[in-house]
Amino acid sequence: MSLEDEYAQAEELRWQGRFIAAKTRGRWEYVSRTRNIRAAVILATDDGHVILVEQFRVPLGRRTIELPAGLVGDHEADADEDALTAAARELEEETGYRAGQIETLGEFYSSPGMVTEAFTLFHATALEKVGAGGGVGDEDITVHRVALTEIDAFLAAKRGEGLGIDTRMLLFLGPRLISV
DSSP states (O other): OOHHHHHHSOEEEEEEOSSEEEEEETTEEEEEEGGGOEEEEEEEEETTEEEEEEEEETTTTEEEEEOOEEEETOSGGGTTOOHHHHHHHHHHHHHSEEEEEEEEEEEEESOTTTBOOEEEEEEEEEEEEOSOOOOSTTOOOEEEEEEGGGHHHHHHHHHHTTOEEOGGGHHHHHHHHOOO
16 A cells, blocks of 8 residues: 555544644554644854753653744644744743844754654844743753854763754754765
């Protein structure tokens, strides 16, 4: 049976929580966000630096280095929130920076073989420090302002400390990992 034929089969919900659902379609198992929630991911750069966040991630059981990000419309009261508004909100909540300009770089998929989650990547510039950051509630986010010339060493050091490195860090490492 072709993959298109399997996709034509009925989707079956196996389990659903508040934010994710486990589903099957034919022999394929995958996870999706409930209510079609998407994510906004922010590449925040200014004056030769990038703003990164560090936080504990329960699925990995360790802290990770990531780009600032958050869910779009994750609260019932904000169900109609657009991705750009979410990106600006998340940047300020997580990092304490407000962007003078935000540009949409496109929609991407995290791991399309097993997760339907999509995220919109934004480039935030003209940053102004307006608060401490750190997230909301129990997020316990550490903010890092890293010189772009030091990104390789910074990520290597964090990896050496046992932190997970989010796949989006390939934005910085990718060109140097492959020589064509």
